[in-house]
Amino acid sequence: MSDLNQAKDSLPFTQWAGAELKVDLSAIAENYRRLQKKAPSARCAAVVKADGYNLGMIPIAKRLKEVGCSDFFVAYLDEGLALRSILSDNDRIYILHGLFPGSESICANANLIPILNSLEQIDNWIRFCNQDQTRHAAGVQLDSGMSRFGIGPDEIELLCRIDWKSFDLALIMSHLACADIPNHPLNFKQLQQFRLMKQMLPPAPASLSASSGIFLGKDWHFDLIRPGAALYGINPTPQKPNPMQNVVTLLGKVIQIRKIKPDIAVGYGASFVSKKPMRLALVSVGYADGFLRSFGNKAFAKSQKYPEIPLPIIGRISMDSLCIDISGLSEKALHTSDFVELIGPNCPIDHIAATGGTIGYEMLTALGNRYQRIYY
Numbered sequence: 001m002s003d004l005n006q007a008k009d010s011l012p013f014t015q016w017a018g019a020e021l022k023v024d025l026s027a028i029a030e031n032y033r034r035l036q037k038k039a040p041s042a043r044c045a046a047v048v049k050a051d052g053y054n055l056g057m058i059p060i061a062k063r064l065k066e067v068g069c070s071d072f073f074v075a076y077l078d079e080g081l082a083l084r085s086i087l088s089d090n091d092r093i094y095i096l097h098g099l100f101p102g103s104e105s106i107c108a109n110a111n112l113i114p115i116l117n118s119l120e121q122i123d124n125w126i127r128f129c130n131q132d133q134t135r136h137a138a139g140v141q142l143d144s145g146m147s148r149f150g151i152g153p154d155e156i157e158l159l160c161r162i163d164w165k166s167f168d169l170a171l172i173m174s175h176l177a178c179a180d181i182p183n184h185p186l187n188f189k190q191l192q193q194f195r196l197m198k199q200m201l202p203p204a205p206a207s208l209s210a211s212s213g214i215f216l217g218k219d220w221h222f223d224l225i226r227p228g229a230a231l232y233g234i235n236p237t238p239q240k241p242n243p244m245q246n247v248v249t250l251l252g253k254v255i256q257i258r259k260i261k262p263d264i265a266v267g268y269g270a271s272f273v274s275k276k277p278m279r280l281a282l283v284s285v286g287y288a289d290g291f292l293r294s295f296g297n298k299a300f301a302k303s304q305k306y307p308e309i310p311l312p313i314i315g316r317i318s319m320d321s322l323c324i325d326i327s328g329l330s331e332k333a334l335h336t337s338d339f340v341e342l343i344g345p346n347c348p349i350d351h352i353a354a355t356g357g358t359i360g361y362e363m364l365t366a367l368g369n370r371y372q373r374i375y376y
């Protein structure tokens with residue numbers, strides 16, 4: 001623990017918090033190294049949008065800078081401004097959502113690189129650069145086949161009319177729709193489309209792959225890779241064992257233990273009814289903490305001392321609590337005020353997410369603000 005814990009401000013909860021969210025910054029650094037090694041011919045950036053997938057953008061960016069990361073992606077201008085204050089002027093910060101009309105000078109003054117997502121945004125940037133008589137840096141996003149951000153194949157002819165000399169083209173990028181499914185035909189189609197469209201622009205560093213794309217192979221690496229999720233321990237290769245190190249551990253405090261007889265209801269809606277005598281533990285984490293309601297009767301917890309024994313979550317998840325079946329543990333194994341693991345090395349985030357029909361990304365970004373966040 002260190003002053004990094006102050007980084008996440010407006011946190012009223014400290015030693016009495018019902019749960020601890022541990023963020024292993026060295027594991028993030030190690031994951032950065034692994035990803036960089038996987039794509040040796042490219043530079044490795046870090047995507048730290050949504051407050052570093054809700055884990056704390058500032059402490060994460062500081063740690064990644066120590067291991068050589070110099071390119072950071074955020075979604076919004078405000079995120080970029082907050083990040084700029086802790087980085088040096090040589091570090092590049094890209095704004096994925098691009099340029100809102102009127103935000104040009106704020107972007108340029110803070111040395112942020114907007115990703116221009118439409119012809120209109122390119123026009124606005126050029127007008128601004130001409131007025132300012134400076135070739136400010138910006139990236140351009142091409143839509144290679146997912147119909148989200150960027151200039152689409154139908155507009156590509158119009159790119160020939162653009163006066164590319166008016167600004168510094170710092171990045172040409174696109175994004176893959178199905179990179180987590182290695183043999184999906186769209187991966188090859190998007191690669192081909194990206195190469196084709198890129199040729200219509202002046203030469204500039206190129207970037208196509210986020211976490212999963214890195215594992216598709218060298219052809220998808222180009223000059224800059226842009227992982228987010230994999231840095232935070234989410235498995236970028238869902239069909240294979242996770243090549244990343246665990247980053248997040250969520251520990252919930254046991255606030256009450258009780259025994260119940262057969263034929264007793266547990267939780268709202270009586271969605272669980274005991275068939276035999278059971279011992280239950282009430283844990284102070286609920287859906288207000290981002291532990292999704294869809295995990296009720298599906299996910300499991302673990303005692304860190306006995307990680308081989310799953311402790312099923314039974315009944316519905318309440319706003320501030322959930323109930324686990326601890327009948328599989330001896331009476332001495334778990335007491336009130338002990339912690340149980342809900343996410344972590346013994347409860348892999350991808351696995352827990354799947355039980356509730358979601359993905360690790362959504363789980364991380366749903367995590368609430370009531371935890372004591374501990375960086376180590």
Ligand SMILES: *Cc1c(COP(=O)(O)O)cnc(C)c1O
Nearest residue numbers: 047175210211226227228229230
């Ligand atoms: C969020 C995002 C990323 C990071 O994606 P991960 O799958 O988390 O690695 C990269 N590029 C773009 C355009 C994004 O929106």
